[in-house]
Amino acid sequence: MLSAEENALLCQTGPGTPMGELFRRFWLPAALSEELPAPDCPPIRLRMLSEDLVAFRDTNGNVGIIDSFCPHRRAGLFFGRNEECGLRCVYHGWKFDVNGDCVDMPSEPAESNFKDKVKIKAYPAQDFGDVIWVYMGPQELKPEIPQFEWARVPESHRLVNRWIQKNNYMQAVEGEIDTSHGSYLHSRIDPSQREKGFTFNGSQDGAPLLTVRDTDYGFVYGSRRNAKNGEYYWRVTQWLLPSYSLIPGGDSWPKLGHMYFPIDDEHLAGWEFLYNPEAPLTEKQREEGLAKFELFPSTFKLSDGALIDISNMERSSDNDYNIDREMQRNEIFTGIAGTRNQDRAMTESMGPISDRAGEHLGTSDAAIIAARRRLLKMARDLQEGIEPVAPYDGSLYHVRQIAMTVPEGDFDEFLTAYSDEGVGKV
Ligand code: FES
Ligand SMILES: [Fe+2]
Structure with a gap:
């Protein structure tokens, strides 16, 4: 459990909050590159860490991420004209480039130098791995983009998806990093259908033993399940600062990475990175990867400061995710179709910000406890002037997840024997 004060420290990421400052030390995924498909294409709305922003791709292909509100009289720049290396406000024609400089101010006399004194808030942005990244922190501390394996493989080897969800990022x-829920939430009732659900390589052990090892980039944790013939089934998850994970998936490629990014304190942008370092994704893998999110909201509008979905979701909190009680009795544990729907139903059902004072954590929650401790410590440290290390070494993010059945051993022995440099380095 966490006190109300600790919970607020963990969950609040708006400007000036300690956790918000920590997030602002990292390059962060802002949008899919394909959302700004071409030079001078229409701008898109973003809300990131409770800041309302607009992203546009200029005539040279560079991305600008700037304040949503025009510094003249605060009109919405989403309505702006994207033209000749700048976004022009349609109210009185002021125009801003990707650096936030006002490059034209036609509503003022030609001899005025007022435009040289006006700037709009602008954050550095860059395309990498089909994602537009943004850095929202102090200029003099600009770090490196994390060099994830999924971002460095050829485009044909990966699929990136983004969706939005109505709950705090931390849930x-x-x-x-909660391996134990896989044995329940995503399981099937009918034993003959079990192999279609989460199988854990045949292990029916629903009480995995967890071991967490802190690393420079976050931590690596192993969960050990008893398997057949006295062997152990290990799942090794990488948790990377500030809110990424590489989950083991099955025993073969492609595998998945995720990131949960605070849109504001009550909404998140979920990112999924499906990739295979060894071969291009097949047509089927690509189709299945896309189908999973077809019905998820990925676009939104802001109305009176509130975020509203503009997609038609088949399953949402409004319709209880179309839970089918008959299916729950006979087929799948939840009665809610789709792994991601099941996850979303659980994390949204906790409320927009879970009241962690009401929890009772067990041994299977060891990784969750470790992540909270780490983030809280880093946010407090930063308040004391102690800067995080991970943002400044992108190569720390060269790690992999592992899923494997082995004869024996504890976590240290497993890592030494089966992973490079002990932490799944690639
Ligand atoms: S409000 Fe944008 S130019 Fe006037
Ligand atoms: Fe899950």
Whole structure:
């Protein structure tokens, strides 16, 4: 459990909050590159860490991420004209480039130098791995983009998806590093259908033993399940600062990475990175990867400061995710179709910000406890002037997840024997 004060420290990421400052030390995924498909294409709305922003791709292909509100009289720049290396406000024609400089101010006399004194808030942005990344922190501390393996493989080897969800980012982060829920939430009732659900390589052990090892980039944790013939089934998850995870998936490629990013304190952008370092994704893998999110909201509008979905979701909290009680009795544990729907139903059902004072954590929650401790410590440290290390070494993010059945051993022995440099380095 966490006190109300600790919970607020963990969950609040708006400007000036300690956790918000920590997030602002990292390059962060802002949008899919394909959302700004071409130079001078229409701008898109973003809300990131409770800041309302607009992203546009200029004539040279560079991405600008700037304040949503025009510094003249605060009109919405989403309505702006994207033209000749700048976004022009349609109210009185002021125009801003990707650096936030006002490059034209036609509503003022030609001899005025007022435009040289006006700037709009602008954050550095860059395309990498089919994702537009943004850095929202102090200029003099600009770090490196994390060099994830999924971002460095050829485009044909990966699929990136993004969706939005109605809950605080940390609830979803905690779901990622919670291996034990896979034995329940995603399981099937009918034994003959079990292999279609989460099988854990045949292990029916629903009480995995967890071991967490802190690393420079976050931590690596192993969960050990008893398997057939006295062997152990290991699942090794990488948790990377500030809110990424590489989950083991099955025993073969492609595998998945996730990131949960705070849109604001009550909404998140979920990112899924499906990739295979060894071969291009097949047509089927690509189709299945896309189908999973077809019905999820990925676009939104802001109305009176509130975020509203503009997609038609088949399953949402409004319709109880179309839970089928008959299916729950006979087929699948939840009665809610789709793994991601099941995860989303659980994390949204906790409320927009879970009241962690009401929890009772067990041994299977060891990784969740470790992630909270780490983030809280780093946010407090930063308040004391102690800067995080991970943002400044992108190569720390060269790690992999592992799923494997082996004869024996504890976590240290497993890592030494079966992973490079002990932590799944690639
Ligand atoms: S409000 Fe944008 S130019 Fe006037
Ligand atoms: Fe899950």
